Amino acid sequence: MRVSRLNPVGVDEDPRHSSRFSVATATRASTVTALLAVPLILLLFALPAFASRALLQELFYVFTMLALAQLWNLLAGCAGLISVGQQAFVGIGAYALFAFTLMAGLEPVLSIVLAGIVAGLIAVPAALIVFRLRGAYFAIGTWVVAEVCRLVLAQFKQLGGGTGTSLPPDIVDSIVSLDFVRHLFQVRSPAARDILAYWLALVLAVGTLVLVYKLLRSRYGLALSAIGDAEAAAESAGVDVFRTKLLIYIATATVTGMAGALIFLQKARISPDAAFSLIDWTAYVIFIVVIGGIGTMEGPIIGVVIFYLLQYYLAALGSWYLILLGALAILLMLFAPTGVWGVISGPFDISLFPVRRRLMPLSLKESRE
């Protein structure tokens, strides 16, 4: 008797068993997206050659917010871990970057990677505490953890205590390949710094997209959708719910930490209130995901564009702008909880980043080929 090769989430991947059906994830729309994405990303990489410095700075903000939104969407939309405390990892990453560059004298890009690892390591004990809370209480628990991080880091006098500190220009300029960029584009150091920060943000955004996409299409993604449908049933079918959620929590914390490090490398100034800001790193991010469409990868992309336009035209309104965002989020939850992408794609069943597995009769697939 042969034992079929079952992986931990119980999907039969033995090719001998799929003689009559095949499992497909790609759609025509996703193939087109993949083909268009390559020239678009190449174009974005070449952008510093002909774009203004102001545009690069704006795009830096868009890309970092996109990365944070994709990560929050993975956590809340896909894993059901609704956190309002992701600012904890933005802040930890940012402070770790300052510690590595200011105190240990390390190179900034290396420090960003290390800062992500620090955030991931701190996520382990944090998860063990907040995972004891369920649902809505989990949300507030993550917020308490973020507050604890903020209050603890405000005690570190070497990093400026409660008022914060700055990165001196010579430390920021120690970033790898700054001279290369200066000569390549014939610009002075501040402009070269912006170009490098822009490239790093682009790498971060694209890298996050790829990571989330790969993760959702892996067996962890299948486990996540099973957990989302019925947690108890998934558990009884052999999905290790705790381990899957822990993995997602740590992975998002790590990349969120890198995003935080990059954002504050660009700002070159840190304070506990800015690094652990609930509005900047969680409320805006949630708004982006919700307006675009939670639980999809297309949602945060659309959301970040809408958010940027609102910010560009309305941020001058101050408090009224925030009131407007809050009201928009409430209306959306009541009348279009699937967001803009849900409304657009719903009737047509389009998916640019398909993560759903569909069973295809083999004859159909053969006839197509």
Added chain:
Amino acid sequence: MLGWIDPLLQGVLLGGLYSLYATGLSVIFGIMRLVNLAHGDLIVLSAFLILAASAAGVPIVLACAVVVPLMFAVGYALQTVLLNRALGRNILPPLLITFGLSIIVQNGLLETFSADTRRLNVGTLESASLPLGSGIAVGLMPLICLVSAVAVIVLLNSVFYRTALGRAFRATSDDVEIAQLMGINNKSIYALTMGIALAVCAIAGFFLGARANFDPSIGPARLLYAFEAVIIGGLGSLWGTLAGGIVVGVAQTIGAHINPEWQILSGHVAFLIVLVIRPRGLFPRAVD
């Protein structure tokens, strides 16, 4: 030794205030499994409403007598118009609606009342105190606050456990579908629940303003203290919530006694320790 009695006593009194913050949250969660992220901001809103009324020349007791039923009405309307539509298996919509509400209330207060620090004027009560000997004294206002917290819990418990309406509340909390089969309109129970919770918020808002300074930005911190008190006490027990509030209050005053910068931090740390040692709280009743 004597040096520790004073912060301990002040902590217990502070716990009375935190318990008032938390009672509303505890009732809402107990009956509809909903967490209101705007809870802290609604407490601050109540304080500002009382402030506005007393600034217009209304005596402070009368102002409270108006604001408490007013906040009950706000809660009833909030639940009927917004939250009842969003309740379901998915906890995200109600959570995000209350998060949006929190931002609206906070910034609305900022626009209306500016970021200035305020305080409610309670006349001579503000500084009155009872000497207990050995140089220890308790403020009269904090003492009234603790007594009110106990009174609110006694009142709510007698409603929940001794009236027909209370039976409907408990039935809805236990099993909403069966309660509906028995002829209970769960949506109107939910609306009453939110009304009661916000009426308690209004009482908490009065003591917040009478005991300390406040401004539009302090709501979220009050939400966290309230939440910590509920979890430490254990879900489903109002006396547990009082105990939880006292644990947070005592942790804060003892932390502040050691180093003034550690006040808030030590409250949070006490909460995390309880969560690690007793994840279901000190006096758990409900199974979540």
